[in-house]
Amino acid sequence: MRWLLIIALSAAAVALVLAYRPPLQPGAPAKKIQLSNLPVGYCPSRVWLIVTDHAGKVFFDNERTVGNCREVDLTDITLPSEGLVYLKAPLALALKRTFTSESLPLITALALGDVTADNVINGADEVLVRGAVSGSEPVPGTDIDQDGQMTVIDLAYIKVNQRAGEPRPDGKPWSEAVH
């Protein structure tokens, strides 16, 4: 009879394990930032991410890996119910977006063209790309659309996106880690 008892107890244990489910949140929005409007070849491996609430309290300030070239997952970050995200991606201007729990996932476009990684797209970036397009030895980062060729399209990104990116909320320079 002992083995019957063991089987019964084992079955009960399995049933208990199967009965336990982590609390589900039906319809809970995916906590991520989706990068959009980017050339096919652009595939950043990481970005710098800062999350704050509207009072400026910092919830996250670090590098973040990028999934599938386009997704920045936030699920393991304790987020305020609403606040701000700042994001700096390689070759792109830093951006700032507001979010609420309803507006996640947040879909946002990047402005590419910051070859010099100073968070400004200006003549200094244009000189490098123009030189590479006209046959000079390419400086790393001048292939803006990352299609393996230097063309007028790379130059067009610089022309369209000429401006400064969003500064960090604390006014410090953006880390060079994601350049």
Ligand SMILES: [Ca+2]
């Ligand atoms: Ca620049």
Ligand SMILES: [Ca+2]
């Ligand atoms: Ca190109």
